[in-house]
Amino acid sequence: MTAPTDISLWSVNPCARLAGCLDEFVDGRLDRAIEALALAHMERCPPCRVMARHALRYRETMRRVGDASVAPADFVQRLRFALRRGVEPPPA
Numbered sequence: 789m790t791a792p793t794d795i796s797l798w799s800v801n802p803c804a805r806l807a808g809c810l811d812e813f814v815d816g817r818l819d820r821a822i823e824a825l826a827l828a829h830m831e832r833c834p835p836c837r838v839m840a841r842h843a844l845r846y847r848e849t850m851r852r853v854g855d856a857s858v859a860p861a862d863f864v865q866r867l868r869f870a871l872r873r874g875v876e877p878p879p880a
């Protein structure tokens with residue numbers, strides 16, 4: 789079985805890896821090493837940033853209706869930071 793936490797696979801197809809563990813990722817439940825790979829990949833891959841942003845927004849909506857666990861605050865901070873980096877200009 790291919791676990792999304794297999795680090796070696798991230799160098800082969802990082803987009804598929806990120807998609808495969810997006811739920812765990814936005815919940816802050818990923819292994820720290822994997823989380824770092826995901827964040828680093830997102831910073832240089834616009835499609836994955838968009839994907840993560842949508843997933844995060846969805847999670848926050850679910851949280852508001854009380855249907856999802858709350859991700860660790862420090863992780864959410866790292867994720868938001870990664871989402872702001874990359875090709876897009878920072879919000880004015």
Ligand SMILES: [Zn+2]
Nearest residue numbers: 802803833836
């Ligand atoms: Zn990607």
